[in-house]
Amino acid sequence: MQFNTKTIHGGQENIDPAYGAVMPPIYQTSTYSQTSPGNHKGFEYSRSANPTRTALENSLASIENGKYGLAFASGLAAIDAIIKLLKPGDEVISTNDLYGGSYRLFTSIFEGLGIKFHFVGMESTTAVEAKINKNTKLIWAETPTNPMMNIIDIEALAKIAKTNKVLLAVDNTFATAYLQQPLDLGADIVMHSATKYLGGHSDVVMGSVVVNNEELANKLYFIQNASGGIAGPMDSFLVLRGIKTLHLRMQRHSENGRAVAKFLSEHPKVEKVYWPGLENHPNHEIAKKQMKDFGGMVSFTTKGNSYEDAIKFTEKVKVFTLAESLGGVESLAGHPASMTHASIPKEEREKTGVVDSLIRLSVGIEDEKDLIEDLKQALA
Ligand code: P1T
Numbered sequence: 554m555q556f557n558t559k560t561i562h563g564g565q566e567n568i569d570p571a572y573g574a575v576m577p578p579i580y581q582t583s584t585y586s587q588t589s590p591g592n593h594k595g596f597e598y599s600r601s602a603n604p605t606r607t608a609l610e611n612s613l614a615s616i617e618n619g620k621y622g623l624a625f626a627s628g629l630a631a632i633d634a635i636i637k638l639l640k641p642g643d644e645v646i647s648t649n650d651l652y653g654g655s656y657r658l659f660t661s662i663f664e665g666l667g668i669k670f671h672f673v674g675m676e677s678t679t680a681v682e683a684k685i686n687k688n689t690k691l692i693w694a695e696t697p698t699n700p701m702m703n704i705i706d707i708e709a710l711a712k713i714a715k716t717n718k719v720l721l722a723v724d725n726t727f728a729t730a731y732l733q734q735p736l737d738l739g740a741d742i743v744m745h746s747a748t749k750y751l752g753g754h755s756d757v758v759m760g761s762v763v764v765n766n767e768e769l770a771n772k773l774y775f776i777q778n779a780s781g782g783i784a785g786p787m788d789s790f791l792v793l794r795g796i797k798t799l800h801l802r803m804q805r806h807s808e809n810g811r812a813v814a815k816f817l818s819e820h821p822k823v824e825k826v827y828w829p830g831l832e833n834h835p836n837h838e839i840a841k842k843q844m845k846d847f848g849g850m851v852s853f854t855t856k857g858n859s860y861e862d863a864i865k866f867t868e869k870v871k872v873f874t875l876a877e878s879l880g881g882v883e884s885l886a887g888h889p890a891s892m893t894h895a896s897i898p899k900e901e902r903e904k905t906g907v908v909d910s911l912i913r914l915s916v917g918i919e920d921e922k923d924l925i926e927d928l929k930q931a932l933a
Contacts, residue, residue, distance in 0.1 A: 556616065556731065557800045563615025564622075568608060577608040579790045601778050605786040609793045610761075613751075616730040616796060617743050619763035621770035623777050624789055628726065628746025629654055630782030631760030633662075635722055635742060637776045638769075639690050641667025646684045647693040648675050650701045650905040652746075653894040655693075655724070674905070675705040676836055678713060685717050694740075695724040696733075697840075700852045700889045700913040701906045702827040704836035707843055711739025720769075726750070726880070731803040732844045736765055747784075749880025753795040753802055757788045802882065805918040806849030812921045813914060813928065817853050822932050824910070827852040849916035850879060852889075855932075860909035863888055867912065869931035872923050879915035884924055887913045 554563060568577045580603055587593040596602050606624050613622035625631040632655055639645070647659060649672035659670045671684040675694055692714050696705040707723060714721035722742035723735035729750045735743045745751055747759035764770050777783060784792075807830075814828035829840035830847030840847060855862050866886075867875045873886040877893055887893055889907050897907070916924065 554615075559615045560612075560731075560799045561797050564611025564613075565608060577605050577790065577793065579786050580604045581786050599786070600781050600783055603783075603786050603789070605793075606784055606789040609784070609789040609796075612793055612796055613745075613747075613761045614763050616799070617725075617736055617763040618730075618734050619736050619743065620765050621763065621767070621773075623762045623770075623773055624747070624784035624792070625760035625762070625777065626782045626784055627758045628652075628744070628748060628760040629658055631744050631746075631762050632658060632724075633782060634773060634776045634780060635744060635762060636663050636668065636691075637780065638720075638772055639663075639668050642669075642688060643690040644669040644671065644684075644686065644688040645691045645693055646671045646673060646681055646689060648695045648698055648703075648705065649673055649901075650698040650703055650907075651693075651695045651724070652699045652726075653889075653896040655695070657896040659693075672901075674703075675710065676703055678706065678709045681710065682713055685713070685719070689717065689719050691720045691722060693722050693724070695726070697727045697829055697848070697850065698905075699727060700827075700850075700887075700894065700911065702727075702829055702834070702850060702852055704829050704834075704840045704843075706836075706839045707733070707735050707738040707740055714741070715739065727850050728844060728848060729799060729803055731800050732807075732846055732848055736763065738843060741766065741769065746880075747792050748878065750803065750806070751795055751799065751880075752792045753799065753881060754791070755878065755881035755883065757791045757795075759784050759788050759792055761792075802918055803848065804846070806916060807846035809916045809918065809921050809924060810847060810849040810851055813916050813924060814851050816925050816928060817851065820928075820932060822855050824854040824856045824858070827906075851914045851916055853912055853914075854908060854910045855912075858908055858910040860890075863910045863912055864891075866931050870927055871930075872919060872927040873914065873931075879913075881915070882918050884917035884919060884927075885915040887915075889913050
């Protein structure tokens, strides 16, 4: 199957043997009857498995070109499960520009449990190699990064990971499987905040993990069941429905992202625009190599780097909604320094470019003209 068919049919054989429903029913049940202990129809308790979640997990695996999919209660619950593969004394090399909540989970929870994190700029793979030692077990890469839109060469990182026998996990939230497929590029684990483009309609919070290796999948299934951060059946249904239009939405997000990036690049009040499709983006060549298009996430700064101007802009937009999150059909604007990345100390975030005037746009799938007009009046 091609990708645009997989979003609709991938992993969806024999969805409803009972009545032939085209969409999997929402199995809103915690448990399943057994005729004698252990004698059941494949499901015994919904933390371990639920048919609606299984349908989604099969879809997730299919679109990522992976074998095993797992759905969690949130993106952070998915990351939590991945880091639980590690033991005290183990070390992780992570992107230094990443979602603030991922940084908070690493530094405020897992560092306290004895896991060490090194945060490095991964545009240079030598910086990654320099941190590898005998305790390194995992490389954590987010690409494009949130919110600076840096691009990391997944294939190059995968080679380093294989040579040093460490796992490579890629947070694919911003790109989605439509734009890039990390497992095909050599990553061991691909993770999403499914809250974003996979759900696509800002109506659900969820996380996903897909892998190819059976042993790794079994460890993750064990953690999913033992720790219990699972996705519920109603949410699984919503994300499964979202995935069915992923290819259409991502195509339009990318078209509108291109128009917004071009408009901002030419605006006299704008200092810098961060969108990997721009030819002057420092990692444009790698983006072109590993992504099908460049998506709908665009960040920018204004001249003078004024905190007040950035706040004023976020208050003035009308078609864009000022809100946390991204990846829905509607356009959102955010101020990372005070919102999504407020949990990263100012000193740390400014090193990666998250300055006071930085605005992050999640460009939706509305009409391009209305989006540009809105930005024009808010900047004025
Ligand atoms: O919010 P949750 O579903 O738990 O996912 C966390 C997460 C993980 N990875 C990336 C790249 C993310 O962007 C997020 C969540 N991000 C936002 C809420 C945001 O506005 O950036």
